[in-house]
Amino acid sequence: MGDWNGRRVLVTGAGGFIGSHLAEALVMAGADVRAFVRYNSRGDAGLLHQLPPQLLDNIDIVAGDLRDPAAVERAIAGSDIVFHLGAVISIPYSYRHPFETAETNLMGTLNVLMASRTHDIDRLVHTSTSEVYGTAQYTPMDETHPLQGQSPYSASKIGADKLVESFVRSYDLPAVTVRPFNTYGPRQSARAVIPTIITQVLTSDHVHLGNLHARRDFTYVRDTVEGFQKAATADGVLGEEINLGTGIDISISELAELIIAITGRPVEIVSEAERMRPEQSEVMRLLSNNGLADQLLDWQPAWSLEEGLRETVTWISQNLYTFRVGHYEI
Numbered sequence: 001m002g003d004w005n006g007r008r009v010l011v012t013g014a015g016g017f018i019g020s021h022l023a024e025a026l027v028m029a030g031a032d033v034r035a036f037v038r039y040n041s042r043g044d045a046g047l048l049h050q051l052p053p054q055l056l057d058n059i060d061i062v063a064g065d066l067r068d069p070a071a072v073e074r075a076i077a078g079s080d081i082v083f084h085l086g087a088v089i090s091i092p093y094s095y096r097h098p099f100e101t102a103e104t105n106l107m108g109t110l111n112v113l114m115a116s117r118t119h120d121i122d123r124l125v126h127t128s129t130s131e132v133y134g135t136a137q138y139t140p141m142d143e144t145h146p147l148q149g150q151s152p153y154s155a156s157k158i159g160a161d162k163l164v165e166s167f168v169r170s171y172d173l174p175a176v177t178v179r180p181f182n183t184y185g186p187r188q189s190a191r192a193v194i195p196t197i198i199t200q201v202l203t204s205d206h207v208h209l210g211n212l213h214a215r216r217d218f219t220y221v222r223d224t225v226e227g228f229q230k231a232a233t234a235d236g237v238l239g240e241e242i243n244l245g246t247g248i249d250i251s252i253s254e255l256a257e258l259i260i261a262i263t264g265r266p267v268e269i270v271s272e273a274e275r276m277r278p279e280q281s282e283v284m285r286l287l288s289n290n291g292l293a294d295q296l297l298d299w300q301p302a303w304s305l306e307e308g309l310r311e312t313v314t315w316i317s318q319n320l321y322t323f324r325v326g327h328y329e330i
Helices: 017-028 046-050 069-076 091-096 098-118 152-171 193-203 221-233 252-263 291-297 305-318
Strands: 008-012 032-038 059-064 081-084 123-127 175-180 206-209 241-244 268-271
Touching: 008 017, 008 069, 017 032, 017 046, 017 221, 032 046, 032 069, 059 069, 069 098, 081 098, 081 221, 091 098, 091 152, 098 123, 098 152, 123 152, 123 221, 152 175, 175 221, 193 206, 193 252, 193 305, 206 252, 221 241, 221 291, 241 291, 252 268, 252 305
Parallel strands: 008 032, 008 081, 032 059, 081 123, 123 175, 175 241, 206 268
Antiparallel strands: none
């Protein structure tokens, strides 16, 4: 994954789930890490506070807002590599707040692109999402699969991906886009389905979910982070969009049954209308073709779903106090 010693790296969205894991891995690899987190009056750096103190002390935490071009430019100044993960990510939230979602994900990305060009960085690794594909028109889904804006969130990410493409083509910006498929693991919030299931299985006799038939390709966070690191150092990847998925999918009902089996608790699964996406917005299947990641990054997922789930169950059981169990998080 390259020599990171002394490399000056910025991670936007470093206070989030994947971002905190990536910042941690980069510090452990010897990089000089700056973390751009969204400002709040509590001075809260998000999930970075869960890192061991000896690692957190080696991260330069900068608070701001992606929508503020001056704040973004100051954060990027002096960086060799920029990992852009910052975004408004919740699909249900995007239904309620499409403007904020679009402004952050589109204009925030534009600010990152402009600052990266101004400061002549070595490489930008931009974060996409499998949601840009919408419901699978064929499987497995490779990078040429049509893009479908089935939610304001997915539409905003399609726009962000295209802005990155335009800067590569127009200004030769050294950028690569990685497209994770449903990353999960320790530190993920109950906004996502796996923590939603686990927290309820550990504490209740019922698991309340939405669509039980939708199928997803779940990728453990350590595998995703390895893909990001390889995308930052691999040759011949500039301008590419690269899937990071396992190539194996599972239905939400099957996923819940697997988690129930891992925990050993007999729990009933209940589907609720409140948790359903609008009919034409529902993405029924996501299944990656990860051949390009194998070819260009020498990346293959190392964690099986059951192995990753066991790690996640252990972490959540030790941190249940951080969740509002049973509450529908958007």
